[in-house]
Amino acid sequence: AQTVTQSQPEMSVQEAETVTLSCTYDTSESNYYLFWYKQPPSRQMILVIRQEAYKQQNATENRFSVNFQKAAKSFSLKISDSQLGDTAMYFCAFMKQGRGYSTLTFGKGTMLLVSP
Amino acid sequence: DTGVSQDPRHKITKRGQNVTFRCDPISEHNRLYWYRQTLGQGPEFLTYFQNEAQLEKSRLLSDRFSAERPKGSFSTLEIQRTEQGDSAMYLCATLNLAVLNEQFFGPGTRLTVL
Numbered sequence: 001a002q003t004v005t006q007s008q009p010e011m012s013v014q015e016a017e018t019v020t021l022s023c024t025y026d027t028s029e030s031n032y033y034l035f036w037y038k039q040p041p042s043r044q045m046i047l048v049i050r051q052e053a054y055k056q057q058n059a060t061e062n063r064f065s066v067n068f069q070k071a072a073k074s075f076s077l078k079i080s081d082s083q084l085g086d087t088a089m090y091f092c093a094f095m096k097q098g099r100g101y102s103t104l105t106f107g108k109g110t111m112l113l114v115s116p
Numbered sequence: 117d118t119g120v121s122q123d124p125r126h127k128i129t130k131r132g133q134n135v136t137f138r139c140d141p142i143s144e145h146n147r148l149y150w151y152r153q154t155l156g157q158g159p160e161f162l163t164y165f166q167n168e169a170q171l172e173k174s175r176l177l178s179d180r181f182s183a184e185r186p187k188g189s190f191s192t193l194e195i196q197r198t199e200q201g202d203s204a205m206y207l208c209a210t211l212n213l214a215v216l217n218e219q220f221f222g223p224g225t226r227l228t229v230l
Contacts, residue, residue, distance in 0.1 A: 004158075033217045044119075045159075045207070045221040052217075091158050095217065102147060102211055103172065104219060106158030 023092030120222035139208030
């Protein structure tokens with residue numbers, strides 16, 4: 001079974017600054033996907049960024065980038081130029097690769113508060 | 117709106133009552149998932165369907181829970197004889213097998229059992 005650990009229950013950052021959210025995972029699988037999802041207060045969860053484990057290059061999506069360290073089983077999210085709209089719960093999630101697999105395993109989340 | 121929709125958004129019920137939630141997927145999304153999210157936790161997998169077939173059920177899904185997807189489109193999740201421990205957000209997510217690795221989530225149904 002896979003486990004996902006987010007060790008930071010809450011983080012705070014000021015607008016325009018950079019923040020990094022941590023995630024570690026445990027698996028015996030060699031092929032998998034990793035995700036960061038964002039859940040704003042009272043709004044639905046949306047995908048922020050994804051990483052395929054077979055790719056060495058770290059994924060980036062505009063102000064969001066990841067630091068994927070496969071050997072260390074670490075998958076952190078960096079948010080640059082933080083905006084007020086980034087205030088949300090952020091979940092790290094794991095999914096085994098393969099057509100028969102698509103269930104997500106989530107961490108407990110990190111609440112990010114962006115202040116003016 | 118072409119996203120995943122869920123109904124109702126909120127449900128308050130008394131212990132022992134039955135409740136049913138509905139999820140309408142994005143069209144052409146053949147996989148549909150149910151997750152449960154309790155306060156301060158990440159979502160936990162309950163069950164999923166590929167078209168109308170229920171392919172996997174979590175150990176979290178007690179025999180009081182039943183899910184259906186009769187025509188491979190919308191899905192229902194029923195909880196019989198609700199207990200206070202069933203209070204949670206119930207999330208539905210759907211996926212297109214042609215784009216395997218992204219699940220789209222609905223807004224959730226928040227259940228409060230008094």
